[in-house]
Structures are given as structure tokens and as C-alpha cells.
Amino acid sequence: MLRQFLGALGVLTTLAPDRTVEVFEAIAVENPDENTVHSWFGLLIRVEGVVITLAALRDGRLYAWLMNVTGIVGAVLLFVPRLYEKMAGPLVYEDPESLEWNEHLTDGVRVIGAVYVLLALLDRRRRNGE
Template sequence: MLRRFLGALGVLTTLVPDRIVDVFEGIAVENPEENTVHPWFNPLIRAEGVVITLAALRGGRLYAWLMNVTGIFGAVLLFIPRLYEHIAGSLVYEDPESVEWNEHLTDGVRVIGAVYVLLALLDRRRRNGR
């Protein structure tokens, strides 16, 4: 079931990366209209969507690798949520210093991190047959 969900998310990300950015900004950023997204960011998101879709469809080592990376990334989000603002700001925006993050972003990032870690652990447990 998780693979299907990730596959659908990957397809969605591949097809409408600009909408994914809009949703992200609507949740995470107070002043999205004042910030300019790097021109190469949408193709980067699209490429991520393709990788996620392929991993979900194929399964095996690629999917296991994706879930391991998801767990590691989730641990970073859970334990060092402010680092996300620095990484995302520089990765997404041309002028990351002008981004005004939503005041509840840190809590949301921690929750997402915890979910990522949980999903990775559940997947590892499934792969190990427990």
C-alpha cells in the first residue's frame, strides 16, 4: 500500500511540479509572492518524481534505498528541523534571506520527520519479514 501511495505521489510530482511548489509555499512560507523560485527547481522536482515513481513501481533495491534515504532525511527533520529552513531556502529560492517562514513550520517539519522515520522503519521491518 505504501508503494502505491508513493508511486501516485511520484506521478503527481512529475506531472505538476509547479503545483507542488504552490502547495509547499502555501503551507511553509508567509510571503510566497515576494520570493522567486530558482528556474531549475521545477525540473528538479520533476526528476525526483520520476525517481520516486520508478522506485515504487520497481520495488527491490531501488525502493529499499529510497526508503532508507527517507528515514535518514526524516531523522534530520525530526531532530534538526531548523536545518530544513536553511537547506530548503537555498535550494528553492533565489534569495533565501527574503523568505519569511511560517511560525509553525518547525513543528510541522518535526511531524513530517517522525512520519518519514516511522514509514522507513515499518518498511524495513516488512523487508526483514517481521
């Protein structure tokens, strides 16, 4: 079931990278209209979607690798959520200094991190046949 969900998510981000960014901004950023997303960021989102889709379609090494990376990223988000803000601003926006994050972003990032860790652990358990 998780693979199907990830596959669907990958297809959505592949087909609608700009909409994906709009949803992210609506949730995470206080002043999205005052910031310009890097012109190449949509392509990066699309590539991420393709990788997620391919990994979900193949339940092998690529999927296991993706889930391991998801768990590691989740642990970082859970325990060091402010690092996300420091890295995401310059990655996504041309002028990250003018960016105003939503006041609840840190809590949201922690929750997402916890979910990522949980999903990675559940997948590892499934792969190990427990």
C-alpha cells in the first residue's frame, strides 16, 4: 500500500511540479508572492517525482535505497528542523533572505520527519519479513 501511495505521489509531482511548489508555499511560506522560485526548481521536482515513481514500481534495491534515504532525511527533520529552513530557502528561492516562513513550520517539519522515520522503519520491517 505504501508503494502505491508513493507511486501516486511521484506521478503527481512529475505531472504537476509547479502545483506542487504552490501547495508547499501555501503551507510553509508567509509571503509567497514576494519571493521568486528558481527557474530550474520545477525540473528538480519533476526529476524527484520520476525517481519516486520508478522506485515505487520496482520493489527492489532502488525502493529500499529510497526508503533508507527517507528515514535518514526524516531523522534530520525530526531532530534538527531548523536545518530544513536554512537549506530549503536557498534551494527553492532566488532571494531566500526575504523569505518569511510560517510560524508553525518547525512543528510541521518535525511531524513530517517523524512520519518519514516511521515509514522507513515499517518498510525495513516488511523487507526483513518481520
